[in-house]
Amino acid sequence: MFRALLPKVNVPQQWRHSNFGNYYIHDLETKATYPLLPPTDPPVVSYATWAPTGQSVAFVASNDLYVLPSPS
Numbered sequence: 001m002f003r004a005l006l007p008k009v010n011v012p013q014q015w016r017h018s019n020f021g022n023y024y025i026h027d028l029e030t031k032a033t034y035p036l037l038p039p040t041d042p043p044v045v046s047y048a049t050w051a052p053t054g055q056s057v058a059f060v061a062s063n064d065l066y067v068l069p070s071p072s
Helices: none
Strands: 012-015 022-027 033-035 044-050 057-061 066-070
Touching: 012 022
Parallel strands: none
Antiparallel strands: 022 033, 044 057, 057 066
């Protein structure tokens, strides 16, 4: 079962099939929501996804790849 969500907000289009956004992690158990990175305008994160184990998040910000080992 999922323990957290990874919603994307403030989504401006870059090209036809690509965009940026501010990502947030919402913990379903504690009902707490916090940003993956501090929100920016315009957003700099172009992609974020959970690891297959669900224990870490990988994301691309400003053309650099990052891994957040434990988002909680």
